[in-house]
Amino acid sequence: MAGMDYGFFDGVFVPLDEAAAALDDRSYVLGDGAFEVTRVYGGRCFALPEHLKALRYSLRELSIPITYMDEELTAIHEDLIQKSGIQDGLIHLQISRGLGSQSLAVPPKVVPLLSATIRQLDAPEQAGGTLPGIRAIFAEDIRWLRCDINSLNRLGNVLPREEALRKQAEEAILFRKDTNLITEGTASNFFIVKDGLIWTHPADHDIRNGVTRSLLFSHIFPQLQLTVVEKAFAPAFALTAEEAFVTSTARGIAPVTKIDGHAVGDGSCGPITQKIAAAYGQYVAKRLHDKPQHGEFQANRGLV
Structure with missing residues (x-):
């Protein structure tokens, strides 16, 4: 049975149809942030350490502070899988610069905001063992x-x-x-x-x-x-x-x-x-x- 699309927003796990974005989130108004997408196969994340390393690279290049440890980010991914029931899917994790002004200038003392979603993804079928083009x-x-x-x-x-x-x-x-x-x-x-x-x-x-x-x-x-x-x-x-x-x-x-x-x-x-x-x-x-x-x-x- 297919699982439920699920999300993690500012410290809380919630079904996506119950989630809401803050209107002054700089990701929402300016695209000010970075993201990474991880594949889930059979209820397990694949190559998550490499994805987290790539996420940290993007955040450093954007001068956005990294406020979560890898162990916390890993646990968020695995909890999304468990709570959603999704066995094959994609987890999209993003970190925005945080809540603040719609101005291009970065507001002082802004705190990064993390959100993540998991969605079902069905693998393409192969015809006679051949990959579909x-x-x-x-x-x-x-x-x-x-x-x-x-x-x-x-x-x-x-x-x-x-x-x-x-x-x-x-x-x-x-x-x-x-x-x-x-x-x-x-x-x-x-x-x-x-x-x-x-x-x-x-x-x-x-x-x-x-x-x-x-x-x-x-x-x-x-x-x-x-x-x-x-x-x-x-x-x-x-x-x-x-x-x-x-x-x-x-x-x-x-x-x-x-x-x-x-x-x-x-x-x-x-x-x-x-x-x-x-x-x-x-x-x-x-x-x-x-x-x-x-x-x-x-x-x-x-x-x-």
Whole structure:
């Protein structure tokens, strides 16, 4: 039986249909904050330490104080799973700069505000053991120049994703107009396979170095003895690839089989992408099996 969408707001767990946001929360009025999304498989968080490390990076870059210990954040994630009953889903945790003025100037002594939600996410079915491919379009990357920060300002991601959906595609592959070079997807990192090599944009300020991307570099690519070229390339070059795929917390590894109506390779999930996805799936299963348990969150533990 499916669980219930659930939330954690300012120290209280509550069903989402009973939650309310403060109108002077700077995340609400200015997008002033950072977020991280963690995948839940079989009632367990996957790669939560890496997600918390990424969250702390974004907060430091935004000069937002970090007022929760990792143990507290871990307990919040696990309590959301327990209280919601959701076994497979996504936990979205965000920390805003806090309650205060709608002015661009940061008010003095503002205290960061944490909120989190868990929602059901059904994994896509595989047909005959083959990963289902997704369709994509190319779209101009109109985001700010600090895409390495998981900021709450997301209009630059929303608009190209909406353009993709209008064109019956699931993702937009972004490129900078001034350089004609691909960066990443609206909510994913983008890779192509050409002549046996993996190509992807380097992890700099132009992209979000996602947790799934990082795990491929640290564990999967070395295991499969794959050579990776971290170099930006143009949309025309991507269309000459034999394979393409995106990585994200929600999708894991997803083959891109068509871009702007053009088939990538033979239009199906290629053998290298299939091997990467299989190895990643095994890695996920092993980590979940080895994962230790943690205690419940206690609101009166205090801040650090």
